[in-house]
Amino acid sequence: MKKILVATDKPFAPVAVNQIKDIVEKAGFEFSLLEKYTEKSQLINAVNAANAVIIRSDIIDNEVITSSGNLEIVVRAGAGYDNVDLAAATAKKVVVMNTPGQNSNAVAELVFGMMVYHARKFYNGTAGTELREKTLGIHAYGNVGKFVATIAKGFGMKVYAFDPFVSKELIEKDGVTAVDTVEELYSKSQYISLHIPANAETKQSINHKLLSLMPKGAVLVNTARKEVIHEADMIKVMEQRGDFAYLSDIAPDNKADFGKFEGRYFFTPKKMGAQTGEANVNAGVAAANQIVAFFKNGDTTFQVNK
Ligand code: 3PG
Numbered sequence: 001m002k003k004i005l006v007a008t009d010k011p012f013a014p015v016a017v018n019q020i021k022d023i024v025e026k027a028g029f030e031f032s033l034l035e036k037y038t039e040k041s042q043l044i045n046a047v048n049a050a051n052a053v054i055i056r057s058d059i060i061d062n063e064v065i066t067s068s069g070n071l072e073i074v075v076r077a078g079a080g081y082d083n084v085d086l087a088a089a090t091a092k093k094v095v096v097m098n099t100p101g102q103n104s105n106a107v108a109e110l111v112f113g114m115m116v117y118h119a120r121k122f123y124n125g126t127a128g129t130e131l132r133e134k135t136l137g138i139h140a141y142g143n144v145g146k147f148v149a150t151i152a153k154g155f156g157m158k159v160y161a162f163d164p165f166v167s168k169e170l171i172e173k174d175g176v177t178a179v180d181t182v183e184e185l186y187s188k189s190q191y192i193s194l195h196i197p198a199n200a201e202t203k204q205s206i207n208h209k210l211l212s213l214m215p216k217g218a219v220l221v222n223t224a225r226k227e228v229i230h231e232a233d234m235i236k237v238m239e240q241r242g243d244f245a246y247l248s249d250i251a252p253d254n255k256a257d258f259g260k261f262e263g264r265y266f267f268t269p270k271k272m273g274a275q276t277g278e279a280n281v282n283a284g285v286a287a288a289n290q291i292v293a294f295f296k297n298g299d300t301t302f303q304v305n306k
Contacts (some may be wrong), residue, residue, distance in 0.1 A: 100302070
């Protein structure tokens with residue numbers, strides 16, 4: 001009998017775990033659960049006993065993959081799979097999938113949660129500002145970017161987007177102004193919401209040159225990955241510009257260095273973008289269904305290491 005493991009350092013909501021278990025058991029497979037593990041060895045041991053594993057931001061590196069005996073498939077219940085060593089998986093013929101779009105609305109809502117929290121001075125009782133009629137630049141127009149655009153229009157913001165992989169026509173169909181270059185996006189937008197993946201091209205790409213282009217009262221909102229920010233450059237810009245703010249769902253490596261920018265930064269204590277019951281159910285159920293379809297019909301629709 002195939003063994004399907006859910007291995008999550010940051011657990012899904014119980015309602016999602018129950019639905020995943022149900023799908024796995026109804027398909028005739030065995031379900032197991034490893035949550036809030038503290039040692040990598042716990043993950044290695046659990047994965048070693050499984051044929052399939054559902055993860056979130058859990059690190060599936062070369063060691064986890066190569067020490068596994070029967071592992072056939074890893075599904076990242078979420079969008080970004082930079083936490084999985086794809087080369088190691090491919091070498092061991094382990095299929096890796098993600099569940100694109102399933103947690104996107106949750107991430108998009110948090111973008112606005114952080115923007116309002118900052119604009120209203122962290123609710124400290126003094127007068128803040130509104131989002132209405134401010135400019136917002138969406139950097140990468142994928143699943144999350146689209147939800148961000150919809151919500152921004154509800155707030156009455158003027159919305160721009162840049163994405164070299166999405167046609168201008170598709171972006172403009174949503175009532176969003178597509179710009180030609182990333183520099184144009186940053187020059188036009190008081191708020192920037194980042195939705196690029198972390199890969200060799202994008203790591204540290206949000207640098208001094210780009211950040212300096214942002215207009216007065218600039219706010220960079222990062223619900224993507226900390227690795228895409230050039231942290232030293234971000235600190236330099238914030239030192240040079242007292243009007244620049246950085247809001248992130250992923251604390252930077254040197255969080256303490258931001259202490260001197262009081263009122264101009266906010267970091268969630270734990271990555272919270274996808275942490276809603278709805279997103280957990282959507283992504284977890286999709287992951288479980290994808291594993292069942294893979295074992296029963298060889299379905300590899302969402303494979304990312306083809
Ligand atoms: C994703 O890539 O889907 C998000 O960053 C969510 O990550 P999480 O599942 O670890 O919250």
